[in-house]
């Protein structure tokens with residue numbers, strides 16, 4: 001049948017159905033031939049037909065613009081966010097996007113599409129668009145999705161992408177070199193006493209809690225794109241030794257003077273509050289004796305980290321070890337003000353393991 005023949009078909013319902021059926025069949029046979037006989041050239045050497053690159057790129061850009069709607073945090077461009085982002089990037093992204101002051105490898109440049117150099121990314125996108133791309137990835141390009149469900153922990157990487165165009169190779173090296181030659185210390189600091197308020201200190205935690213948390217990150221029972229990446233380089237069998245080494249640290253540092261916000265947090269932590277908020281001290285101290293080694297100490301933990309975790313608990317999105325469900329009930333009714341006050345209170349206590357938090 002010719003095109004002319006097709007167009008001149010009488011316009012009654014049965015003919016239209018027949019025509020559509022014919023076209024669908026022809027399309028299927030065509031697609032079948034491309035798939036079955038290998039007619040489509042998948043070679044990365046041949047690149048795309050003229051115009052196809054433009055179509056793909058425009059589709060990508062518009063798809064991102066349509067969907068990117070997350071609100072950036074107020075401290076997005078803080079040095080602590082940039083530093084954490086750089087460290088995750090170094091492990092998860094540098095292979096493809098290179099690093100400030102260093103070129104991409106010849107092999108990466110031969111990818112179709114080629115991953116852009118890290119310094120050339122941020123100028124093209126708004127922060128919420130970068131956030132969407134890093135969380136969702138891009139199908140059929142090699143650009144991976146974030147290895148966690150939650151999306152708030154993508155922001156440090158966005159912060160780093162924004163800082164990268166003006167960053168020197170030396171600054172990048174300073175940020176990503178570990179003080180002890182170990183990847184954990186790069187982020188958590190020497191002896192686990194992290195000085196970065198976005199990264200938890202580990203020196204206040206017990207061996208049992210650290211081991212349970214590392215297993216939970218490894219299995220995905222605790223949702224974190226950053227720690228999932230870190231733990232994917234650590235064999236299960238190494239966890240007991242790492243937990244023992246980190247828990248052997250003795251936390252040091254003074255208590256911080258309490259402001260009005262921290263005092264409100266203290267009242268709430270010791271006595272519980274409105275709605276169904278229990279006393280936090282019943283499980284987290286301050287205490288003089290060991291109770292359950294799976295309960296984390298919060299004394300001297302960084303306030304931004306505590307706030308982030310409490311919001312995750314409230315949304316039932318934190319996950320954790322074998323007794324994590326105990327926390328869901330505790331955080332369900334917390335307001336933003338409660339969270340700020342509780343974080344300020346626990347951050348102001350002298351850093352200590354749980355059985356030494358008592359006054």
Ligand code: HEC
Nearest residue numbers: 060092093096113114115121124133134141142143144157
């Ligand atoms: C295996 C290689 C690979 C890895 C690993 C990778 N990417 Fe990509 N990325 C790509 C490719 C390829 C593209 C280009 C996609 C396109 O142009 O359609 C891309 C695109 C992007 C873009 C969009 C930039 C633009 O202008 O097109 C961002 C942002 C990005 N990657 C960030 C990251 C971050 C952050 C990480 C680490 C968490 C990462 N990528 C890990 C390959 C990779």
Ligand code: HEC
Nearest residue numbers: 087088183184187198199200210213224226227230234242
């Ligand atoms: C790229 C930075 C980075 C690296 C590398 C890293 N961590 Fe983490 N770690 C984090 C961040 C950020 C969190 C908070 C994650 C969350 O929201 O659950 C965290 C959380 C943790 C926790 C839970 C702390 C708590 O209070 O519940 C433990 C334990 C831990 N990390 C141990 C390790 C160990 C052991 C290594 C090395 C194998 C390591 N981390 C490597 C950034 C890092």
Ligand code: HEC
Nearest residue numbers: 278279280283295296306309320321323324326327330342
């Ligand atoms: C019934 C015991 C219980 C009560 C009450 C409780 N918690 Fe928890 N909390 C836990 C347990 C258990 C975990 C660790 C769960 C896991 O990761 O497996 C935890 C974890 C946390 C964490 C994460 C710490 C970290 O290092 O990641 C924060 C923050 C926290 N609780 C704050 C609070 C606050 C604030 C209150 C009071 C409103 C409270 N908790 C009440 C048992 C409790």
